[in-house]
Amino acid sequence: MKNLQGKVAFITGAASGIGLGIAKACGRAGMKVVIADIRQKAIDEALPFFKEKGWPVMGVQLDVTDREAYARAADEVEKTFGNIHVLVNNAGVEAPMGPLWKNTFKDYDFIMGVSFTGIINGILTILPRILAHGEEGHVVSTASQSGLYVVPGAALYCAIKAGTVGLMETLACDLKGTNVGASAFCPGPVVGNLSATSKEVRPPELQNDNQETVAPPPPPPTNMEKNAPMFDFSKLLMTAEEAGERVVRGIRRGDLYILTHPEFRESMQEKMEAILRAYPDQPLKPEFRQAFSFLTQNPIYKTQTQVPGPDWN
Numbered sequence: 001m002k003n004l005q006g007k008v009a010f011i012t013g014a015a016s017g018i019g020l021g022i023a024k025a026c027g028r029a030g031m032k033v034v035i036a037d038i039r040q041k042a043i044d045e046a047l048p049f050f051k052e053k054g055w056p057v058m059g060v061q062l063d064v065t066d067r068e069a070y071a072r073a074a075d076e077v078e079k080t081f082g083n084i085h086v087l088v089n090n091a092g093v094e095a096p097m098g099p100l101w102k103n104t105f106k107d108y109d110f111i112m113g114v115s116f117t118g119i120i121n122g123i124l125t126i127l128p129r130i131l132a133h134g135e136e137g138h139v140v141s142t143a144s145q146s147g148l149y150v151v152p153g154a155a156l157y158c159a160i161k162a163g164t165v166g167l168m169e170t171l172a173c174d175l176k177g178t179n180v181g182a183s184a185f186c187p188g189p190v191v192g193n194l195s196a197t198s199k200e201v202r203p204p205e206l207q208n209d210n211q212e213t214v215a216p217p218p219p220p221p222t223n224m225e226k227n228a229p230m231f232d233f234s235k236l237l238m239t240a241e242e243a244g245e246r247v248v249r250g251i252r253r254g255d256l257y258i259l260t261h262p263e264f265r266e267s268m269q270e271k272m273e274a275i276l277r278a279y280p281d282q283p284l285k286p287e288f289r290q291a292f293s294f295l296t297q298n299p300i301y302k303t304q305t306q307v308p309g310p311d312w313n
């Protein structure tokens with residue numbers, strides 16, 4: 001989607017962190033920005049930045065788990081701004097840290113409801129509207145680098161994020177032939193407030209469950225010398241604004257994956273090689289790939305081209 005000027009971006013979880021960074025990048029690109037978030041106070045705090053810049057913006061209080069409210073929010077946006085072109089499913093909550101068998105069903109339902117079903121709700125509510133008006137559009141869902149390369153003790157978080165990647169890859173296939181694209185956004189560590197906001201939005205009946213949570217875990221100090229001065233890991237976090245710019249670039253380029261940290265390239269290679277080693281070392285049936293071409297060949301992967309380095313502006 002090359003031309004973003006004057007187009008409408010509906011971004012969930014946009015009152016804080018990465019979502020706000022995406023909203024600012026969309027505003028900078030000349031888009032009309034919808035800040036959809038469950039926390040009204042945070043929306044009120046986010047809006048002045050856009051108003052001071054003179055960028056078109058509207059705040060919508062929305063719980064992404066509420067399907068009827070989602071449809072009402074979409075109606076309200078269309079009434080104010082007209083057609084929606086870009087949907088960014090970014091709202092999420094953190095998941096308990098520790099082995100999955102210590103999670104509770106209630107906790108699972110809450111986290112899955114916001115971070116995964118919330119994305120489905122967004123797609124089912126907004127995408128048919130984008131397809132119906134026929135103008136160019138794009139859908140991005142925020143997964144995580146942890147959806148590609150797992151973090152021990154974060155099974156639920158990693159599963160939701162891996163599910164989001166699979167969802168967006170398949171959506172990109174299914175949208176082929178339309179003028180709407182789809183991307184899985186898989187950021188590494190970025191400045192955000194997931195821990196604090198997750199506690200704030202947690203239903204009262206879950207407040208005392210699973211207080212140990214994860215969002216990005218601190219790096220293990222394995223190879224650090226004893227008594228070495230503490231390294232300030234926060235210096236390595238990407239800013240939400242930069243992450244937002246990456247998303248806008250990914251929308252413009254039509255990237256299947258929007259990634260942030262090339263430091264994970266080696267990790268991904270290690271994982272891909274593990275998968276390849278796990279295929280039995282045995283002769284291949286020559287006709288298999290052709291007979292099952294719908295399973296074995298997917299042109300969507302070849303659509304991802306090399307993303308340029310820092311001088312991309």
Ligand SMILES: NC(=O)c1ccc[n+]([C@@H]2O[C@H](COP(=O)([O-])OP(=O)(O)OC[C@H]3O[C@@H](n4cnc5c(N)ncnc54)[C@H](O)[C@@H]3O)[C@@H](O)[C@H]2O)c1
Pocket residue numbers: 012013014015016017018019036037038039042062063064065090091092093114118142143144145186187188189190191192193194195197198201215216
């Ligand atoms: N920060 C990181 O390092 C990082 C890395 C990878 C992925 N992510 C993902 O990025 C997304 C944003 O994370 P962040 O760090 O910016 O967090 P954040 O807490 O700063 O922002 C999340 C926003 O989502 C909103 N939200 C929560 N529940 C909602 C609901 N039911 N309906 C609507 N809005 C809701 C919150 O109010 C908050 O404003 C999440 O999906 C997270 O998993 C973050």
